[in-house]
Amino acid sequence: MDTIARRRLLMLAPLAVAGAGSVVFWELLARMQTGSYDPHLLKSMLVGKHLPAFSLPGQPPSAGFSNTEVNAGPLPALVNFFASWCIPCVEEMNELMHLKAQGVTIWGIAYKDKIDATAAFLMRRGDPYHRVARDADGRTAINFGLYGVPETYLIDRTGTVRLRYAGALTAAAILPELRKWGWT
Amino acid sequence: MGVDVIGMGWWGGREGQGGAAPLDPPPGGRPPGPLPLRAKVKGSKGQPLAGVQGAAPPGLSFPPLRPILIAFLLILAVAGRARALESPSEMLANPVLEKRAEAIGMQLRCVVCQNESIEQSNASLAKQFRGIIRRRVLDGWSNKRIIAWMVHRYGTFVLLRPPFDPMTWVLWGAPVIAVAAGGVSIWVFRRRGVPAPVPLSPEEHRALAELE
Known part of the structure; x- marks a missing residue:
């Protein structure tokens, strides 16, 4: 050349x-x-580990729950952080109701929300949750490594967190994962 | 500077693609055409100029630029040393401990507005972390332990100064790689040497002789 x-x-x-x-x-x-x-998506540090220890008060009329109760309940299960003030949380409510109808166990945690606001939200949008607890100061959420609402954590049969889904959940996205981790 | 996107729904960004809604027609069935324009015309005290079309009449003033410029400069002046402590009550009374808390916060990424440190962000989560860091500092935790506490929950992503691990080898190695690549290319070019110039043709020799 x-x-x-x-x-x-x-x-x-x-x-x-x-x-x-x-x-x-x-x-x-x-x-x-x-x-x-x-x-902006963040990798969760919780994946592959057990839930952090927590014990939260309930959103009346629901009783509160702790990490041990989640692990003792039906598994696999979902733990869903939500808030009445969050727009994608509204968006995912129909999907959560759909999942509930299919028999998926969803534990709800109201993040930094007022009791009345959460109650009104569940009244209006439906209550897809097995139980609803309140994380009023958001400290439990920090132990989960939460960086926004809604966030959903998938817990497999052994109580290990397998997936963190950030943003409005869809049944289409989570059902294959639930099946993968032993949900029938 | 940080906007608390959590409140807006951090992941809600893909909903609003609908575009702007059509504007409501003005009440009273105004005839079509441009809106009456209130313009400052020299000598007149701003009467409405109904139906101004096309070219602006002489003396029509444009929005004054100076206030905008001043506002812009002010923003620049403030933005340089942005720290988001909302009130002095957030600060620790002991200046030494406060300095330490600030130093820790400056090293940690706010997970909501991801290009700001916890110390700079206005997100409520960042504010909460500032409080937690200060409480831990008061409790006598070491800087290392506080940072480890954060990393345990949010991963090494929160470290604004990334650690040296397999994920970041290329990042940290980049200067060495660049210098090495430069060195190798210099060595290669040196070894190859500069090609000898093509000898002048007889015409060129003649032209050169003429010049001399």
Whole structure:
């Protein structure tokens, strides 16, 4: 290859790099649009571990519950953090009711919410929960590593957390996972 | 600076794709056409100019730029040293301990607004973490233990200074890799040497002789 041709090629190199970069960025943006890629998504430290110890008061008329009660109840189960003030929580309520109808055990934890507000929320949207506890100061949520509501944790038959789902849950997303971890 | 996205539903971003709703028609069935415009015209005390179309009349003033500029500069001035403590009551009375708490908070990422530290963010979760860190500092926990407490719950992602582990080898190794790559390429080019210039053709020799 003569010098001129090589120089031409070298001149094209930065352009090629920029082109490749834009293809990658385009793909990322496209995936962000469809929701298959979320740069804010955090890996949960709880996956593969048991639930952190907690014992929370109930949202009347429901009794509260603790981590040991979740583990003693029907498994696999879901633990769902929600709040009346959170929009995606409203969005996922129909899905949770659908899951309840299929016999999925969902433990609800009202995150930093007022008793009355939670009660009104459950009245309006339906109550898909096995029991509802209140995490008024959000300390239990911090021990879960929660960084937003809603968040849902899947606990398998051995009481091990297998999945953390951040955002509005869908039955289509969680049912295969439940089956994978022994739900029938 | 931090907005408490938790309250808005952190993951709610994909709902609002509907676009703007059509504006309501003004009451009283106003005839179509541009809205009456109140403009400051020199000498006149801002009478309504009904149905101004196209070109602006002489003397029509534009929104004053100076207040905007001043506001912008003020924002810049404040943004430089953003710390989000909402009130002095959040701070510890002991300045030494407060300094320590700040130093810890500056190293930890706010998991809600992910490019800010706990110390800088306005998210309610960050505020809560500031309180927890200060309580732990008062309880005599070491910096290391407080940070480990956070990492245990939220993972190494919360460390604004990433640790050296298999995930970050390339990141931390980047300077070494860059210097090594530069060194290798210099070595290769040196070894190859600069090609000898093509000897001048007889015409070029003649041209050179003419110049001299």
